Amino acid sequence: GDFDVTLPESESSIAYLLFTSGSTGQPKGVMVAHRNIHQFLEVMQNRYSLTEHDRFSQMFELVFDLSLFDIFMAWKAGGCLCCPTPEQALMPTQYINDSRITVWFSVPSLAVLMMRLRQLEAGAFPSLRLSLFCGEAMIVEAIDAWSKAANHSIVENLYGPTEVTLACTLYRWEGEESRADCLNGLVPIGLPYDGMHATIVDEQMKPVTAGSVGELLMSGPQVALGYWQDEEKTRQAFVKFEQSDTVYYRTGDLVRQPSPNSPIQYIGRLDNQVKIHGMRIELGEIEAAVKDASGLPQAVAIGWPVTDNGFGGIAVFLEGYTEDTHNISEELKIKLPGYMIPKIIRVVDRYPLNANGKIDRKALAKLLEN
16 A cells, blocks of 8 residues: 655655766766655545556666656555566557556656557557556557557556756647647656646747747756756856745747646657757657648657758658658648748658667767767
């Protein structure tokens, strides 16, 4: 059954250090306090009523913070953590059913891959009562296919950087009625966890009007202490506003919220905006147009090649596309302004993934360099 977690004398003391890859190549050590992870676990326990009868998946490397949900939640609820063998990890469908998993947690890319391999047959996962996805943008087709495969399961899309302790907003997928909440074929990241607060700001750090795109800032008890021995990076990312002691974490993610209580929609990374000939372009818009033109559930766009003041153009990658890409280019000429039309459309057998199972954009850029 549930057991009490007694916090140390100082709830502000560091529970763990987790190093994230910095865009400069210099890893940043995120200082997560006991109070941060305690709050996250409490919210998850209250929301899902996890028990000693639950059987948890374990699809993350231990250096990926999402693995802490699997481990700590299983301990907190007194449930069973079902660690897959290397063979089971390659065959998730069999693993779910053989291990009688009730609580699934993975990156969206795994659901996309399983969909491509036709492993998400309707009713395929009768044991699942809870399916959670986090770590990158979730595409509509994959979450919809999963919800039909796990037809007895609650299915939720979670969002949260390491600096806000695993996840801080969530969205429950309700099938067809959820499609109206989606943008560019991506599932919303939803609304903040209990105790957390979201603010969307413009480049001057002023709150945007409802429906406008801006950077997401998060405040509340899950915001980490900062970066280990790096006051400068901490000051840049963990900010305060005038006459307030509240610390806001700058997520670097672009979002929009159509109205005050509607689910927050994910647009893309702030650094996923690229400048081409002085024009600022959101790569997510190009990816959405390419998805429509190709009929594939996913497309990945990157700036290419690098120039002194941004990028010379756009390159798009498609996984397992078998038709002539010329047809896509022709359709994009109707849908997109000239400066947004990809110069290169490259087909790959499978998207390269990083150690955390997310699509590796740097590896895709290296394919072009070679």
